[in-house]
Amino acid sequence: MDRKRFEDLAEIWGGELSRWPDAFRADADTFLRAEPAAADILSDASELDDLLETARHADGSELLAHRIMRSFPKPAFDADWRRPAMAAAAALVIGMAGGFAGGAFVPAPFSDETSIEYADAFDGLEEDWSALDWSDA
């Protein structure tokens, strides 16, 4: 690479070798180390780069930010209706749990199995009371 080519590339790609195309960078770096004037060429090109950087960002107004945020997609499950739905479901669960817990304090009717046990309670007892010795009575 000669000085003319180095100057041309600096004019095209600016003052930072890292931004030059890969194909030229190694040669340019070699030239930069060998040629004292090369640093000045890059420095001159960097002056325009610095000015261009002032146009990299633009300030947006609050109004624009607000307008953009209004476009934010709503989630599939919108919290506006999910919240009351969740509250209703919670009330239902709590009500059912309370109902079951309260039921423990109410005497339960005998089930069939309990009735049979109760009826069998006297099975096997002697029915012929005459055979008993009542002398000690």
Added chain:
Amino acid sequence: MPRPPHGTHPVDYEADAALMRRIASGDKTAGRELMERSLGQVLAIGRRILRDPVEAEDVAQDTFIRAWKAAPDWQPGQAKLESWMCRIATNLCLDRLRKKREALMESPPELRDGAVTAVDALIASETGLCVMAAIAALPERQRLALELCHFQDYSNIEAADKLEISVDALESLLARGRRKLKAKLMPQREELMSSLSEAAGSTPEVM
């Protein structure tokens, strides 16, 4: 892959991925965070390419809508989030220019009188405004070459491909564009840079 953006911090791909996951789950705060991070760059792209602040705002809004919708499909490690946003904005701007060209069958409309100064003067630094106006005065192809290669860090091959021209033609556009900017801006460089320093010390952030 785009080259690493100029003058930016090391890329934290995991943080970007986490932010996109939050956006995908409908976290509006995360959406705002992305907007605050990249609105300045996205808006500037629209202003530089389209030269119309109103259209630039439309493109900015469209860019964020697309980014938010694409959040569930975000591929961590493929690109820096801001660079990706800038690419969306650039493509939207190029689409608009293409459509205008097709609609008018002629070159894109010239900069509306005072379009930049009327709106931007209120919100941009004097230096940035002056540079923006100098860029806006470039012919369209030179402006696009500068946008892609200087501001968007496209490689020469990528930019040439995007503009459907040869690499030699791209470099010619860049050289001519930068030469014009140099001729216009360098005589007032000292004044512009000192104005920038003063503004940095006194101008509050609008965003």
